Amino acid sequence: xxxxxxxxxxxxxxxxxxxxxxxxxxxxxxxxxxxxxxxxxxxxxxxxxxxxxxxxxxxxxxxxxxxxxxxxxxxxxxxxxxxxxxxxxxxxxxxxxxxxxxxxxxxxxxxxxxxxxxxxxxxxxxxxxxxxxxxxxxxxxxxxxxxxxxxxxxxxxxxxxxxxxxxxxxxxxxxxxxxxxxxxxxxxxxxxxxxxxxxxxxxxxxxxxxxxxxxxxxxxxxxxxxxxxxxxxxxxxxxxxxxxxxxxxxxxxxxxxxxxxxxxxxxxxxxxxxxxxxxxxxxxxxxxxxxxxxxxxxxxxxxxxxxxxxxxxxxxxxxxxxxxxxxxxxxx
Amino acid sequence: xxxxxxxxxxxxxxxxxxxxxxxxxxxxxxxxxxxxxxxxxxxxxxxxxxxxxxxxxxxxxxxxxxxxxxxxxxxxxxxxxxxxxxxxxxxxxxxxxxxxxxxxxxxxxxxxxxxxxxxxxxxxxxxxxxxxxxxxxxxxxxxxxxxxxxxxxxxxxxxxxxxxxxxxxxxxxxxxxxxxxxxxxxxxxxxxxxxxxxxxxxxxxxxxxxxxxxxxxxxxxxxxxxxxxxxxxxxxxxxxxxxxxxxxxxxxxxxxxxxxxxxxxxxxxxxxxxxxxxxxxxxxxxxxxxxxxxxxxxxxxxxxxxxxxxxxxxxxxxxxxxxxxxxxxxxx
Numbered sequence: 001x002x003x004x005x006x007x008x009x010x011x012x013x014x015x016x017x018x019x020x021x022x023x024x025x026x027x028x029x030x031x032x033x034x035x036x037x038x039x040x041x042x043x044x045x046x047x048x049x050x051x052x053x054x055x056x057x058x059x060x061x062x063x064x065x066x067x068x069x070x071x072x073x074x075x076x077x078x079x080x081x082x083x084x085x086x087x088x089x090x091x092x093x094x095x096x097x098x099x100x101x102x103x104x105x106x107x108x109x110x111x112x113x114x115x116x117x118x119x120x121x122x123x124x125x126x127x128x129x130x131x132x133x134x135x136x137x138x139x140x141x142x143x144x145x146x147x148x149x150x151x152x153x154x155x156x157x158x159x160x161x162x163x164x165x166x167x168x169x170x171x172x173x174x175x176x177x178x179x180x181x182x183x184x185x186x187x188x189x190x191x192x193x194x195x196x197x198x199x200x201x202x203x204x205x206x207x208x209x210x211x212x213x214x215x216x217x218x219x220x221x222x223x224x225x226x227x228x229x230x231x232x233x234x235x236x237x238x239x240x241x242x243x244x245x246x247x248x249x250x251x252x253x254x255x256x257x258x259x260x261x262x263x264x265x266x267x268x269x270x271x272x273x274x275x276x277x278x279x280x281x282x283x284x285x286x287x288x289x290x291x292x293x294x295x296x297x298x299x300x301x302x303x304x305x306x307x308x309x310x311x312x313x314x315x316x317x318x319x320x321x322x323x324x325x326x327x328x329x330x331x332x
Numbered sequence: 333x334x335x336x337x338x339x340x341x342x343x344x345x346x347x348x349x350x351x352x353x354x355x356x357x358x359x360x361x362x363x364x365x366x367x368x369x370x371x372x373x374x375x376x377x378x379x380x381x382x383x384x385x386x387x388x389x390x391x392x393x394x395x396x397x398x399x400x401x402x403x404x405x406x407x408x409x410x411x412x413x414x415x416x417x418x419x420x421x422x423x424x425x426x427x428x429x430x431x432x433x434x435x436x437x438x439x440x441x442x443x444x445x446x447x448x449x450x451x452x453x454x455x456x457x458x459x460x461x462x463x464x465x466x467x468x469x470x471x472x473x474x475x476x477x478x479x480x481x482x483x484x485x486x487x488x489x490x491x492x493x494x495x496x497x498x499x500x501x502x503x504x505x506x507x508x509x510x511x512x513x514x515x516x517x518x519x520x521x522x523x524x525x526x527x528x529x530x531x532x533x534x535x536x537x538x539x540x541x542x543x544x545x546x547x548x549x550x551x552x553x554x555x556x557x558x559x560x561x562x563x564x565x566x567x568x569x570x571x572x573x574x575x576x577x578x579x580x581x582x583x584x585x586x587x588x589x590x591x592x593x594x595x596x597x598x599x600x601x602x603x604x605x606x607x608x609x610x611x612x613x614x615x616x617x618x619x620x621x622x623x624x625x626x627x628x629x630x631x632x633x634x635x636x637x638x639x640x641x642x643x644x645x646x647x648x649x650x651x652x653x654x655x656x657x658x659x660x661x662x663x664x
Binding site for chain 1: 395406407444447
């Protein structure tokens, strides 16, 4: 068996050092390695196997795609998003402001499972010194799709059977009031001028600005059905991230947990919840909060005016005591 | 900018294909890539950056280490643990039966944060055709520790400031009664004869067999203090894995959530919960269950007989209706 090192720079030295004098194992079939690299100056391509920590009827794939956003920005923009800081050395985080998943019955958030092989193509568009737009396309590797992705493809020329993701991120840092007081920031070394600009008609602002101003998504062509408001307390045992903020992926978890409770209230079965097809999900992150914060989750079900079998949900997440809006979401 | 592909086999072809005719970006500082490879026939070494989806005051690092167990077994044992099946093609899963984390004040489960660079050394010991013991050592990369790990080091010669992990896994498959009926299985192609055997005094059975027979951990040299029993319902929005089983890492989440609730009942602050030092955690997984199952979480606090400032907790997780014991845990 030969050592297989991924790091092209250091691989030879490490391999020879480690292998010296050590016994060989049996002849095993070679393992196909995950790969990542640049396709061009604004496109990153990954080929990887789906693992338990990044899939399932939960928000783990949401979290993994978030890491790919940070990694893509790190590869394209000259700044290490995993440990960025401003010119004064104060940590800056590439916070998620808008996160949209768009799939179909063939490939949605809960489709990938253990051992699936995916191709993930990621690209960035410039949005100034304090924010950035990242697009991802997830597809079965065997599809052999080209290593390219544009806003035009995502909006107008989608491949069927793929999961498209848009994340719009803002560089922030904590203000004096902690998690409840996040402020814009510009990290040292962030290069964005070389990135393409997204055509105006594809700006993420079009997707969230109206909803943000109105305090929630108000879909068109649909009729309101059941609504409910559920309580939730931010769980300090599982909802925070490694820097003590309410983790962006936990918003998805919290929303899905609330939807599961509403599902039961509507008299539906657990198996129908797990089999649900919500091909499109989007969340606007308007505020953060602290461990233990009491939240109100407002859920509203809607049905298509022309087809009551087609439903969608809108969600508002608020701090219960202050009424401060933390997030709005739409699942359809 | 040059493309940096990790896959040694396919890299050259892909790079040249992708780069052709595409514009170059600005000169960016090179990114240090995560690496993985074999140090010898039974040892895998990783060098990586800590990302948001794998750290924090939650069980995300537990889940990530679980993936490393599966990946290590896949590299060492000739079987792809992410999509294994028996000779009849029925899927088999490398389920976690015993999972032990042992750190110290310098490095415990919640120590790593965004951007930290780690060295992770992993090795396997053979335990027959249906189970396997995997050891991991996590350390700051800058420590420059040797790429070796043995059971003797883990038990008797630990480096300070490292997190040691033992996972004992069993190959299982679902019986006719679904998640509540998991049975032993042997995956096709699993090679273990070449692996070393763990010396008898380091067998994981010594760590869990007594507790399993007694239905819980009963630590020695300690005095019982507060106890409580809390309800929990398996959350179908976040607790299941990609094959519909209650995810092993969710047991850690569920236990930590319950501990957080007990913490408050004891009148302690949230900040003291987040700052807690429980350097050692171990869980024995005795059963699985379904989405929506009602659980009882029994928690017991203990203090050292000689030092009441030093506390530990034992936990039992049961199906409420049947009384079936799903897991026992100890946090100290």
